[in-house]
Amino acid sequence: MCGPLRICQRVRALSAHSRLALAFLLLSAGPDAWGGDGGLSDNDRFYREKIEPRLKLECFRCHSAEAPKLRGGLRLDSRAAMIEGGDTGPALVPGKPAESLLVQALRHQGGLSMPPKKPPLDEAIIADFEAWIRMGAPAPDGAPNAVAVATVSDEARHHWSFQPVRTVTPPSVRNSDWVRTPIDAFVLSKLEERHWQPAPAASRIEWIRRVSFDLTGLPPAPEEVDAFVSDASPAAFERVVDRLLDSPHYGERWGQHWLDLVRFAETEGYEYDRHIPEAWRYRDYVVRSLNDDKPFDRFVLEQLAGDEIAPDDLECRTASTFHRLGPVRRNAGNPDIALSRNEVLTERTDILGTTFLGLSVGCARCHNHKLEPIAQKDYYRLQAFVAATEEQNIVLAPEHVQKAWEEKAQKIKNEMQRLKKEAKLAKGAAKDELESQIEVLEDQLDSSLPTIPAVRNDFSKRTPIHVLKRGVWENKGELVGPRPPGILVPEDQPELAVDVADPRTRLARWLTSPDHPLTARVIVNRIWQQHFGSGLVKTLNDFGTKGDRPSHPELLDWLAKNLVQNGWHFKPIHRLLVLSSTYRQSSRSPSADEYSGKDPENRLHWRFSPRRLEAEEIRDAMLVASGRMNFKIGGPSVMVPVEKDLVSALYKPSQWNIARNADEYNRRSIYLIAKRNLRLPFMETFDAPALLSSCARRESSTHAPQALEMLNGRLSNEQADAFAARLERETGGSSQSFVDRAFRIALGRPPTDQESALALTFLREGSRKEFALAVFNLNGFLYVQ
């Protein structure tokens, strides 16, 4: 079992997730469970006299509701909390002092020593604890053997994001001329409260470059810039926006945002990083849906429940690939099927909360959410919606083709079986040879027929969903059925039957009901963030009580209402935003010195926040400049040539199949394969997400390896060569027109006199290719202002 085919998978059960530590502030009902001393039994008195004072003295500083920082996720200020325990498990097992971690810790056994950094307490004290536990650990807080139950506090119920979306009218403002679309009134009103002035309008050149990248991820062509600049009609701006929104590249750009959010990748990650069959179909589905301006409620429904609502509709089935996008660990060796299933369900549940609810429900997997009003039970009730969801690969080929393939595959499998037996007995070089033969055969098994990696319900295999104590799959607690989280429904709302038909359809319908307080707010906030650099609520995936408060709550509600009332279409929302005066502001404000001191993050939108292009945009913009861009839309993902050692760093290098047609190398970045274990260094360097967890907002870091990549990397140098050649072709010989055209293509504007002079001086000796490369390295190329 040690050859290249060695299959190593986990069997051991204890997931570290089961030990979630959140050593932070608690949000819970009042800690003081014990009232007056009246009517205490002897047992309780033992607690009150011997145990409690000692806990208060030695433990509460780190292990109680009053702890400034809760340690080890453990509270010792109620019996229930001790039984619930902390990160390392229950602290108290009533009746069994030897099994109680509390006693072990006091005795400095089992790697625990409490109180920390001190010798053990007196033997007599420890003996009291043991005696108390032996009695059954009686304490007057009246919570016999209960795991702490989270009820939603009034305070949490009143949290802004759980309230219905309000109907608001745009405020009136003094400078009403500035209001182009209703959102301006909201923004300006806040500025006027402070007597601040919005920044002057950006130039038309700046604006068209900004909005082109924003809506399509591509730079405007010089001709498009010229046409816009000379378009005197009042509808000039709208014409540009409509053109961009109608462009098929809109879906490519905004599709990427969605793919980031659902951590789209085409491979399963972990050691095999197996390729999900034709996962690119889901990517194309997303791009198409956005281009069609599919209503968001429909978009959600298709992804969550495409197989339930339209089992024969391939588009809907493709949408359901959504449930296949998480990393998957495949088992071998001594397999632990239940554990693997639990991991898959965990991935599928966590992404629901993050993507649609904007709540970190994942925290409630191991215990009641310590920061948010989400009970552990709520987590598993959410999981219950996907408990019957099973993978289903839909083969898109006529039956006889499928049959022929199956026969061929069977032959390959038989042959592999035979070789494996031989390999078991072989030694040395002969063994290696056999193993590499097996690997070749295994690769042949991958090249299967056109397939949709879909899901379907199989209630005969439905996983019973238990509340898992501390998130450990073996610690099965209460069985639960599907139900939305208690903070969002009446506390006494019953669960659905575990085998209720079409469970995911019900979940989707609930999520997209017009009066859902979160769904619309969460998505319009994401749209806002992409246009303006940060959300009205900065914490895009966290609308809970510990998340950010909206900077403009009325605006958020107005947009959310607007989205729902106008049929959940994105494009009208984009128009409202990009045609606004807010969006049209320059990135330079004459009052920057004053305002940036008070609002450094520009949350009030007193100027437009410039942004660095994202990895894909930089690559795409270079390809557009060089004239090499292959604008083909959709289809199988492309693997491009990369450094050899990146491929040999794959567990199975044969997975990297470079596109046969070199034109494919120049496809838009969204069509390059999203492989979890081989990300292109260029993309990594410019903050493309890791494809392993939901990414709501790209980081934008600035560091030397980016400069090295742009200066010495293969991609930028190849494109610079082609860019220089294109400029030569298009401008004839003159350096002046060469420079002029280079700026217009790459920066969207002509050079200033000073820039021209610098460039011309350089070109007297320097090469045109180096000049082209320099242009790719300018802030004016890498940023939109």
Place this chain on the structure above:
Amino acid sequence: MFNDIRCHRRPTRTRREFVRDAFCGFGGLALASLLEQEQARAGVVDPLAPKRPHREAKARSVIFLFMAGGPSHLETFDPKPLLNRLEGQSRPKEFGEAKYQFVQSNAKLLGTRRTFRKYGQSGIEVSDLFPETARCIDDIAVIRSCHGDMVVHSAAQYELFTGRTVPGFPSMGSWVLYGLGSESDSLPAYVVMPDPKGALEAGQPMYMHGFLPAVYQPTMFRPGERPVLNLSLPEGVSNRERTRTLQLIRELNQATLDPSDQEFAARINAYDLAFKMQTEAPEVLDLSREPQETLDLYGVGKEPTHDYGRRCLLARKLVENGVRFVCVVSGGGAGNMQWDAHGDIEENHVRKAAETDRPIAGLLKDLKRRGLLDSTLVLWGGEFGRSPEAESGKGRDHHNLGFTMWMAGGGVKGGQVVGATDAIGLRAIEQPYHFRDVHTTVLHQLGLDQHKLTYPHLGRDERLTFVEGKVIQEIV
């Protein structure tokens, strides 16, 4: 009003944020303003600028000698005479249960063919696989009671590097870089030197920065003479020519620079740094001018030590020049090319030890004589150990319940053994230390506090230690 006061948030968009990040919690006002002046002079906001640790640090750098695949504790640092006596028998019940990846419950115990001897003042027993390293034992703290949660490679490797059993979280190298910044502006601050023989199960994600900004990602060294991607000029471009190009970029960028915009200034500065790296790093990376005596010390130029020796020597040069975290991987490719001795523990471990023993000893001695061992924490170990039971007759399966790692330098008290496994090496029973405790100790030696080194992600302030770890007090 919009300032969210927290340590170590995202890398800096404004200088104010940066200074606050860098000095949060220290009240280091004077220092902060000093830094501010320095930054103002340079016109930069550098997320990699050195940051003060949370408390006084003992170590400045870390070298992690990662023995991929899982080296056996039973053949190396944890002698178990009883195991030899019980060879061929089933595991006695009193040792309890264990789950393995491949070995079934009916497997028989396997003794070791290695002999152990006491070394150094401390008299710690080390097997004959490591005669050279054993001579440094008085500098080494052997932790015989390590344990982790997972018994398969990928998940265990993730846990060893990131504290989580799933991919997508930042590695300790990235965390350390995030916490302390870099002391070198001409070298990458976090370097991984994979084994050129091939890949590991957990792949790149185990070394990566996860959700931390890309600036904290590792630089993966390539095999051969030019280990850093993009450090050398493209073919056909001369140094002189490129210097002019850089000059042009700088002048054009400055022509349109709005003095109030830090981000643009930072990018201009990134180009200066890139240039510095391009000119200065190759010198550090060049081993051709090392004296023969040094090369011999590491076994460079001789087989089977040449490759690992080269990389260990490179690691020394890197930390000497201010690199924060270096991971030198032994093992890559198919299992038996790692320490993953399923088939024949003897064949595998004799070979792997021969490749690494001299280079590791050379590294420790070299660090010591250069006065670098005090400030460099050297960590040795794999993602797990190996089973007391035999697999396929002469091999051992994965085993996560008790195994050995060691630390040297960086303020660690050497010449001692910490913790113990039971009499057959199955389970850590005395002073058990989990990976999280190893992580906590590494952070501790660097002056970092596991609770303060956090980063907000998906609604949580994430940190390296998922569950709170403890410092291995015996050795610090």
